[in-house]
Amino acid sequence: MARRSAPEVNAGSMADIAFLLLIFFLVTTTIETDSGISRKLPPPQEEDIVPPVLKEKNIFVVELNKNNDLLVEEAPMELKDLREAAIKFLDNGGGSGDEACKFCQGDRDPASSDNPTKAVISLRNNRETNYATYIAVQNELVAAYTTLRNREAQRLYGKSFVQMEKDLKDVNYSGSKISLKEDIKTIQFMFPEKLSEAEPKK
């Protein structure tokens, strides 16, 4: 009796399937890009330099103690209220004459900041402060600036500041990038990020 051989399965298409998978993986593997809060450190300073004199009311003191408690202007505060408080301080516009702020929508309280360009947020932390707490506070303070910048950008140029920055990076942006850059500069000038960090106390 002749032995009947099993019919051969055509494996030719197997290569195609594997190639398809290979290409799928090659295309979809995006090496994840990191993101984070960008900051600029102050340049190193000589010892004998005299710090500029700032009015007490133009400084918004945020302090983190070693137990991770948040103290704003020497009063305890919850983290969720920090953004609101920072916005209120920056947008106050209590100055008059040369220091008046035309676009501020705050309370114009003479005891708080004169002008967003004058207002400084001073962040001080202890050596024992937890890094996560510090980042949370940084995040809220940056958010306060971004909120105000968005508001002004919306009013002046009809789109948010975040969108403007995104457009600047977008290669397919149709408008003029030079004027966009100017607009961004204008907004940044209205609300400069003046976030000073004091040396941590021992």
Add this chain to the structure above:
Amino acid sequence: MSKFKNKKSAQLPEISTASLPDIVFMLLFFFMVATVMRDDTLLVKNELPFANQVEKLDNKSLIMNIYAGKPSSRYKNIGTEARIQLNDKFSDVNDIKAFILAERASKREQLRAFLITSLRVDKDTNMGLVGDIKKELRKVQALKINYTTRTGEATDNFKP
């Protein structure tokens, strides 16, 4: 004589493609395994905090990574004090200067002004160490820094 004569020898034998899938699968696995997400092996615990006011770090080649955190469980013998990791090894605060200068020297001159230091610090680290790192960075004029975080609400940092 005719018993050994192969009738098919006149035709060209077909080349078997059965092994082709194997080769392609091998390639596939190679790519799946070799795609590394991170260029440094982590020696420290590195659970990044959360933030939502973030900017993307697009150009990978312009990033200098400084890791900090408690030594991971494999390196318990070093202690539980938070440490700095530069280039696959534990380092001291004083090594940062040399590290930055070396990184800077390895880049093209036109790109040096755009270098960003990415601080990848574990969320349970004390600010003292971070302050020391920042002080060293200021000394070598590496002023552009990025607190690398995961994307999330600020309040996520306090969830256990």
